[in-house]
Amino acid sequence: MSFKVVASAPGKVILTGEHFVVHGEPSLVMAIDKRAYVEAVTEERKVRIEAPDLNLYWEEGLDLPKPLAPLKLILERLLEEAAKPVGLRIKVRSELPPSSGLGSSAAIAVAATASVSKALGIELTEDEIFELALEAEKIVHLNPSGVDPLISTVGGVIAYRRGEGYVAVEAAVQPIVVVGFTGSRKPTGVMVRKVERLRKAHPEVMAPLFHAGGHLTIEAAEALRIGDLKRLGELLDINHGLLSALGVSTRKLDKLIYLARRAGALGAKLTGAGGGGCMIALCSNEVTADRVARAIERGGGQPLKVKLDNQGVRLEK
Amino acid sequence: MSFKVVASAPGKVILTGEHFVVHGEPSLVMAIDKRAYVEAVTEERKVRIEAPDLNLYWEEGLDLPKPLAPLKLILERLLEEAAKPVGLRIKVRSELPPSSGLGSSAAIAVAATASVSKALGIELTEDEIFELALEAEKIVHLNPSGVDPLISTVGGVIAYRRGEGYVAVEAAVQPIVVVGFTGSRKPTGVMVRKVERLRKAHPEVMAPLFHAGGHLTIEAAEALRIGDLKRLGELLDINHGLLSALGVSTRKLDKLIYLARRAGALGAKLTGAGGGGCMIALCSNEVTADRVARAIERGGGQPLKVKLDNQGVRLEK
Numbered sequence: 110m111s112f113k114v115v116a117s118a119p120g121k122v123i124l125t126g127e128h129f130v131v132h133g134e135p136s137l138v139m140a141i142d143k144r145a146y147v148e149a150v151t152e153e154r155k156v157r158i159e160a161p162d163l164n165l166y167w168e169e170g171l172d173l174p175k176p177l178a179p180l181k182l183i184l185e186r187l188l189e190e191a192a193k194p195v196g197l198r199i200k201v202r203s204e205l206p207p208s209s210g211l212g213s214s215a216a217i218a219v220a221a222t223a224s225v226s227k228a229l230g231i232e233l234t235e236d237e238i239f240e241l242a243l244e245a246e247k248i249v250h251l252n253p254s255g256v257d258p259l260i261s262t263v264g265g266v267i268a269y270r271r272g273e274g275y276v277a278v279e280a281a282v283q284p285i286v287v288v289g290f291t292g293s294r295k296p297t298g299v300m301v302r303k304v305e306r307l308r309k310a311h312p313e314v315m316a317p318l319f320h321a322g323g324h325l326t327i328e329a330a331e332a333l334r335i336g337d338l339k340r341l342g343e344l345l346d347i348n349h350g351l352l353s354a355l356g357v358s359t360r361k362l363d364k365l366i367y368l369a370r371r372a373g374a375l376g377a378k379l380t381g382a383g384g385g386g387c388m389i390a391l392c393s394n395e396v397t398a399d400r401v402a403r404a405i406e407r408g409g410g411q412p413l414k415v416k417l418d419n420q421g422v423r424l425e426k
Numbered sequence: 427m428s429f430k431v432v433a434s435a436p437g438k439v440i441l442t443g444e445h446f447v448v449h450g451e452p453s454l455v456m457a458i459d460k461r462a463y464v465e466a467v468t469e470e471r472k473v474r475i476e477a478p479d480l481n482l483y484w485e486e487g488l489d490l491p492k493p494l495a496p497l498k499l500i501l502e503r504l505l506e507e508a509a510k511p512v513g514l515r516i517k518v519r520s521e522l523p524p525s526s527g528l529g530s531s532a533a534i535a536v537a538a539t540a541s542v543s544k545a546l547g548i549e550l551t552e553d554e555i556f557e558l559a560l561e562a563e564k565i566v567h568l569n570p571s572g573v574d575p576l577i578s579t580v581g582g583v584i585a586y587r588r589g590e591g592y593v594a595v596e597a598a599v600q601p602i603v604v605v606g607f608t609g610s611r612k613p614t615g616v617m618v619r620k621v622e623r624l625r626k627a628h629p630e631v632m633a634p635l636f637h638a639g640g641h642l643t644i645e646a647a648e649a650l651r652i653g654d655l656k657r658l659g660e661l662l663d664i665n666h667g668l669l670s671a672l673g674v675s676t677r678k679l680d681k682l683i684y685l686a687r688r689a690g691a692l693g694a695k696l697t698g699a700g701g702g703g704c705m706i707a708l709c710s711n712e713v714t715a716d717r718v719a720r721a722i723e724r725g726g727g728q729p730l731k732v733k734l735d736n737q738g739v740r741l742e743k
Contacts, residue, residue, distance in 0.1 A: 307664070310657075313641040314664060320634035321671075328631060340627075347624070347631060350671025354638075354664045360684040367677040 116223035134323035179245035210381025215257030264421030281336030295384030342375025349378030357383030433540035451640035496562035527698025532574030581738030598653030612701030659692025666695030674700030
């Protein structure tokens with residue numbers, strides 16, 4: 110008899126505080142209504158992973174494509190724990206563009222942990238799902254902050270500080286965010302090291318700059334809590350300037366950000382590690398969001414309209 | 427018998443600290459080898475001002491064009507002090523584009539004070555020249571920091587803090603700076619008020635951000651003193667990010683700044699009040715400076731290559 114379970118987990122956007130979070134400041138992160146879905150089916154013996162969107166496939170005996178290494182670890186751990194002589198096939202489908210800072214790989218890891226454990230009859234708490242997904246993520250991201258699998262697990266908006274856990278932020282409004290992908294990518298590690306070098310070269314300048322970044326996230330969380338999107342937008346603009354001071358913006362990012370602001374966004378900034386990747390624009394309504402999306406597209410970016418998703422990992426019917 | 431005297435005074439670029447200087451932080455300002463020249467000739471009775479470059483003319487009995495008001499005040503004060511029944515004609519010629527943040531009006535006021543006083547046989551100290559030019563500037567700039575007439579008077583590079591005077595910075599190298607004019611202008615007062623509003627709206631974020639800006643100028647002065655242009659360039663880049671966080675950059679400024687960096691500049695930032703106006707790019711040598719100037723021109727900006735001028739106000743032969 111075979112079991113089939115589908116679980117999903119949301120991606121995320123960093124609203125404020127990326128890079129600052131690496132050095133002990135808080136960051137504000139929002140789960141979005143674009144998800145990764147993982148279907149797990151128990152089989153007789155084989156263990157297989159299919160990710161047709163990513164053009165990746167693996168089964169026992171074949172070379173393992175690196176991006177699938179976290180999933181293999183999750184499968185192995187859970188099969189070991191289940192201690193049953195059973196195979197497993199998982200199939201990944203994601204609405205999240207990979208390697209774009211939207212937390213695609215973490216969402217996949219979280220959804221896989223939830224679906225595979227369920228298919229094998231293992232009961233995991235949210236905490237345990239998060240922990241296994243985080244461990245799996247560590248294979249590909251050397252020193253992940255852990256915020257990606259966390260937000261994919263719990264959903265909503267969280268203010269997160271490394272080593273101190275997180276606080277859920279109840280948003281009094283439904284923020285609409287237009288993500289704009291520049292079409293290029295830089296490894297997060299490269300950008301983190303760039304900032305690290307600058308911090309060491311100019312400690313007297315960087316210390317207060319990082320304090321400013323930290324205060325900004327605290328204010329942004331409060332603006333969201335009281336539903337003051339205009340204030341939140343202004344803070345996103347300031348945050349982008351601080352990130353520019355860290356040297357992680359690019360001409361293309363700045364172009365899309367100016368276009369989004371001119372099209373009526375309340376505020377716009379790069380999101381994630383920078384050096385390429387994505388920007389986000391906060392919008393007060395759907396009409397503006399559509400106008401901003403068109404402006405991003407005309408500017409050569411790939412727009413994706415997203416909303417806050419209060420649900421974290423979940424089993425699908 | 428008529429006396430003819432020509433005096434000149436240099437314009438300036440703000441290397442670091444604009445806007446921050448308004449709120450008590452230091453600013454680093456460099457006199458440049460583009461000057462305003464004022465010729466003063468005593469005449470029988472009439473008082474006349476000619477500024478053919480600016481397309482402005484005034485003589486007693488005609489309506490006074492507002493940009494000439496500071497010069498009229500200087501003439502009146504000095505004629506009063508001379509207490510001679512004499513007229514005066516002054517002719518203004520400037521290598522500095524007006525209203526572009528390069529200190530054109532202050533350089534004209536300083537050169538006029540020097541030439542007119544000399545023509546009338548009044549001996550003024552540098553301090554007195556500065557004070558009269560500053561008073562004249564106050565007619566058109568409501569609350570000038572005073573740094574423009576100061577640098578035009580003393581030349582070189584100065585670290586300046588409002589209300590605390592200045593320190594001369596001996597540069598161990600000859601920095602070459604390419605100025606790029608965007609072609610548009612915003613009144614300084616508008617930009618200062620924009621920053622003021624942001625400061626009041628987000629005091630917890632802005633206080634450390636302004637500290638960062640202040641430390642940056644102290645580091646930049648030190649970099650110039652020891653001749654580390656690479657370090658100075660990096661600080662200009664950071665400074666531009668901080669100014670972006672204050673909301674005073676524009677898409678056009680950012681475009682010229684990216685082009686200058688890509689063309690080999692050691693660093694680039696907006697200079698002056700922003701919202702348009704000029705950017706500057708620091709270059710290590712003439713070849714790079716020419717390449718940067720061409721990149722700025724191709725990007726739709728108007729380049730002007732300038733160097734440090736250690737001489738302030740002076741009488742010309």
